[in-house]
Amino acid sequence: xxxxxxxxxxxxxxxxxxxxxxxxxxxxxxxxxxxxxxxxxxxxxxxxxxxxxxxxxxxxxxxxxxxxxxxxxxxxxxxxxxxxxxxxxxxxxxxxxxxxxxxxxxxxxxxxxxxxxxxxxxxxxxxxxxxxxxxxxxxxxxxxxxxxxxxxxxxxxxxxxxxxxxxxxxxxxxxxxxxxxxxxxxxxxxxxxxxxxxxxxxxxxxxxxxxxxxxxxxxxxxxxxxxxxxxxxxxxxxxxxxxxxxxxxxxxxxxxxxxxxxxxxxxxxxxxxxxxxxxxxxxxxxxxxxxxxxxxxxxxxxxxxxxxxxxxxxxxxxxxxxxxxxxxxxxxxxxxxxxxxxxxxxxxxxxxxxxxxxxxxxxxxxxxxxxxxxxxxxxxxxxxxxxxxxxxxxxxxxxxxxxxxxxxxxxxxxxxxxxxxxxxxxxxxxxxxxxxxxxxxxxxxxxxxxxxxxxxxxxxxxxxxxxxxxxxxxxxxxxxxxxxxxxxxxxxxxxxxxxxxxxxxxxxxxxxxxxxxxxxxxxxxxxxxxxxxxxxxxxxxxxxxxxxxxxxxxxxxxxxxxxxxxxxxxxxxxxxxxxxxxxxxxxxxxxxxxxxxxxxxxxxxxxxxxxxxxxxxxxxxxxx
Amino acid sequence: xxxxxxxxxxxxxxxxxxxxxxxxxxxxxxxxxxxxxxxxxxxxxxxxxxxxxxxxxxxxxxxxxxxxxxxxxxxxxxxxxxxxxxxxxxxxxxxxxxxxxxxxxxxxxxxxxx
Numbered sequence: 001x002x003x004x005x006x007x008x009x010x011x012x013x014x015x016x017x018x019x020x021x022x023x024x025x026x027x028x029x030x031x032x033x034x035x036x037x038x039x040x041x042x043x044x045x046x047x048x049x050x051x052x053x054x055x056x057x058x059x060x061x062x063x064x065x066x067x068x069x070x071x072x073x074x075x076x077x078x079x080x081x082x083x084x085x086x087x088x089x090x091x092x093x094x095x096x097x098x099x100x101x102x103x104x105x106x107x108x109x110x111x112x113x114x115x116x117x118x119x120x121x122x123x124x125x126x127x128x129x130x131x132x133x134x135x136x137x138x139x140x141x142x143x144x145x146x147x148x149x150x151x152x153x154x155x156x157x158x159x160x161x162x163x164x165x166x167x168x169x170x171x172x173x174x175x176x177x178x179x180x181x182x183x184x185x186x187x188x189x190x191x192x193x194x195x196x197x198x199x200x201x202x203x204x205x206x207x208x209x210x211x212x213x214x215x216x217x218x219x220x221x222x223x224x225x226x227x228x229x230x231x232x233x234x235x236x237x238x239x240x241x242x243x244x245x246x247x248x249x250x251x252x253x254x255x256x257x258x259x260x261x262x263x264x265x266x267x268x269x270x271x272x273x274x275x276x277x278x279x280x281x282x283x284x285x286x287x288x289x290x291x292x293x294x295x296x297x298x299x300x301x302x303x304x305x306x307x308x309x310x311x312x313x314x315x316x317x318x319x320x321x322x323x324x325x326x327x328x329x330x331x332x333x334x335x336x337x338x339x340x341x342x343x344x345x346x347x348x349x350x351x352x353x354x355x356x357x358x359x360x361x362x363x364x365x366x367x368x369x370x371x372x373x374x375x376x377x378x379x380x381x382x383x384x385x386x387x388x389x390x391x392x393x394x395x396x397x398x399x400x401x402x403x404x405x406x407x408x409x410x411x412x413x414x415x416x417x418x419x420x421x422x423x424x425x426x427x428x429x430x431x432x433x434x435x436x437x438x439x440x441x442x443x444x445x446x447x448x449x450x451x452x453x454x455x456x457x458x459x460x461x462x463x464x465x466x467x468x469x470x471x472x473x474x475x476x477x478x479x480x481x482x483x484x485x486x487x488x489x490x491x492x493x494x495x496x497x498x499x500x501x502x503x504x505x506x507x508x509x510x511x512x513x514x515x516x517x518x519x520x521x522x523x524x525x526x527x528x529x530x531x532x533x534x535x536x537x538x539x540x541x542x543x544x545x546x547x548x549x550x551x552x553x554x555x556x557x558x559x560x561x562x563x564x565x566x567x568x569x570x571x572x573x574x575x576x577x578x579x580x581x582x583x584x585x586x587x588x589x590x591x592x593x594x595x596x597x598x599x600x601x602x603x604x605x606x607x608x609x610x611x612x613x614x615x616x617x618x619x620x621x622x623x624x
Numbered sequence: 625x626x627x628x629x630x631x632x633x634x635x636x637x638x639x640x641x642x643x644x645x646x647x648x649x650x651x652x653x654x655x656x657x658x659x660x661x662x663x664x665x666x667x668x669x670x671x672x673x674x675x676x677x678x679x680x681x682x683x684x685x686x687x688x689x690x691x692x693x694x695x696x697x698x699x700x701x702x703x704x705x706x707x708x709x710x711x712x713x714x715x716x717x718x719x720x721x722x723x724x725x726x727x728x729x730x731x732x733x734x735x736x737x738x
Contacts, residue, residue, distance in 0.1 A: 179710055203714075207721050237733055247725055294721045298732070307737035310728075607629040 012554075020554035022106035024091050025512060027113050029409065031088030034117050039081035041124075043476060045073040050433075050469040053462050056454035066450035067134035068152065072123075074137030075156065078252065079163060080120040082394055086259045087116075087170055089401050090198045092409060094174065096505035096512070097192045099183025099521045104176040106552040107602070112170030114562035119163025122569050126155035129577070136448060138249070139219070141230035141241045146223045146576070154576050157220040158569040164209050164216070165565070171205035174198055183504075184543040185523035189283070192503045192527075193276060196283050197262030200290045201255045207294065208251035215244035224575050242304060246297035254293040257389060258286060260397025261328060264350050267400045268332050270501040271347035272339025275527055278331040285324035285331075292321045302373045311370035318368035325361055329354060345419030346403035352427055353396040360388030363438065378448070381441025387434045399426075399479075407498045411511050412490040418482035426475035432468025436461045502530035507540045509623040515549045515611060518620050546617070548610040555606075557598045564594030656699040663688050 012020070021027060049069055052060045061069070095103055103109045126132045133156035135144040144153050178199045182191070191199075219241070221227035228234035230241050269276045276282065298306060298314035332354050341347070363385040367376055376382060399422075407413045440461050445452065452458055497506040507529045508516055519542035525531035532540055568591025574584035638646070667685045670676050676684070698704040703712050 203717065207718065240733060243729055243732070295724060305737070306732050310732060605630050
């Protein structure tokens with residue numbers, strides 16, 4: 001006991017504290033910061049792309065650079081920006097919403113973050129070693145084989161492989177947390193919808209990232225070790241890659257959008273001051289969407305020429321997804337109907353999410369019709385469609401979540417005036433950029449072209465689209481300004497529940513103590529915090545006496561283990577480099593020893609430490 | 625408190641009944657392991673001896689494989705036990721998701737256009 005508490009009281013420097021933290025709230029902030037950095041990076045790439053396409057026959061960049069930019073824009077946005085941003089919110093909110101002190105495996109949680117981060121770094125290193133990957137984010141073979149793509153593609157295969165491990169283990173951690181760590185009385189059907197969508201998205205990750213890992217491994221074998229899985233001349237099959245990629249790729253869309261649905265399902269009831277309409281139907285719809293997402297991957301490959309029966313089956317399966325999604329849309333509308341609506345920035349984002357997402361969904365049903373898909377395929381219509389889902393759906397969801405949970409995370413609200421300016425800039429800029437791309441696609445502009453000839457009726461529309469992109473960029477600048485401004489000027493929040501919300505995370509103190517809940521709460525209803533405010537004494541009933549609290553020790557091992565994987569991955573990439581200064585085998589060996597060495601070190605027993613009762617009482621008095 | 629977690633226990637904390645259950649579980653594991661080895665040997669022999677017509681061998685081995693898969697999951701991985709609802713649900717999900725994908729891949733990668 002004496003030695004254990006000593007580790008807790010030792011003062012750590014700020015940097016060391018953040019590098020070694022296993023606290024889910026701090027890891028959430030790390031995820032948000034890393035995700036934002038990657039988001040800004042990929043956003044800048046988007047601006048460069050739009051500058052290039054602003055006028056016909058522009059020579060702002062070469063076709064090669066353009067290809068690298070579109071590949072990195074897509075890859076970074078999906079794997080390294082939106083996924084960690086969603087994981088950030090899941091990390092922060094899910095343990096609080098289910099009344100837990102931390103996630104099930106705090107060490108794994110930290111490891112998941114650092115592996116993701118180093119995987120992203122590995123992918124980004126490609127810029128300095130012969131150019132980024134340039135085969136599109138789908139990396140279709142034969143474009144991505146060693147014959148046609150440079151070393152950038154090695155960074156793609158290894159970088160995504162490494163960051164995929166991180167995503168996978170974090171997802172397993174969330175599943176275990178949600179199943180095993182719920183507070184007494186928090187049954188599955190009393191869980192807030194964000195936990196449900198988080199759980200379902202994590203399950204999707206487990207089932208979807210495994211085929212991706214397998215596919216990337218095959219691609220790596222083909223590229224680095226003269227494999228022939230995707231080379232038809234040697235008995236391989238290049239269509240196989242497209243199948244594997246989309247068996248992963250389609251669920252990936254739902255991995256990203258389901259947690260956004262969850263955020264909307266939290267924000268809309270909170271600011272309508274009503275319970276969520278049709279909770280059971282929402283849970284059911286989430287599960288049905290998840291199930292269907294594995295049955296529709298061929299709709300990305302209609303024009304590959306698989307055959308009419310297959311195309312019809314997958315077209316029908318795709319159309320059925322509109323049904324559960326429609327259930328969700330109507331439930332949000334009915335939640336708002338007759339509610340006491342408050343339109344602050346979070347609610348503006350959440351409310352505008354609904355019509356914008358419907359637009360993306362409608363074009364999705366249009367695209368699912370196999371015969372007409374021959375018209376839409378690989379045009380700007382598809383680009384417009386998925387940006388309506390990803391920006392109109394996911395980004396608005398994430399922004400709603402940011403403004404909603406910001407006071408709980410950082411102890412102050414974001415400025416509302418700046419927030420509304422950001423919202424309107426983003427909303428107008430977004431529709432300006434992407435609505436017109438529907439028409440561009442329909443009149444025949446193909447996607448992934450780095451320039452085009454004038455006089456085809458595309459010039460004005462492309463200009464409008466580029467202007468819209470800059471308006472969106474301005475919105476993100478306003479958001480960053482808002483975060484900095486609010487950090488200095490905004491009023492500090494000391495109440496636990498600034499929004500008069502409904503779910504359990506608002507029952508914790510602001511700022512949240514390291515252990516979240518001094519006593520595990522007893523949950524008596526759906527929306528437990530609202531129930532206690534109306535029917536109870538205005539605070540959660542405890543489910544256990546006040547006692548010593550068991551906490552996990554921080555550790556630098558996740559960081560070192562991930563660094564080891566990074567070095568290992570980099571060594572693998574060096575195999576294909578023309579004249580590496582250090583032999584690749586040495587680098588691989590260093591990375592291998594580092595990864596497994598830290599694993600051996602971790603097998604030393606570490607039972608964490610206890611926060612003694614007096615300390616807990618003192619902290620409770622300070623923050624309460 | 626947490627330091628004591630590393631100390632070994634002086635004697636088993638299990639009751640007489642629990643120990644009996646554990647012994648029974650061990651026997652079941654050994655028997656199912658032997659049975660599975662036997663299944664593997666049978667399938668190996670059925671191919672190696674070339675006495676059975678090939679039209680029969682393929683479905684026969686698939687059948688043995690299914691039996692072995694079920695044994696593996698329910699006996700070795702404890703899916704038959706109480707309080708294994710979640711693992712059962714996840715395995716069922718995995719099977720439901722992978723089987724259509726595998727069948728589709730087998731059908732769709734060939735020369736025939738469906």
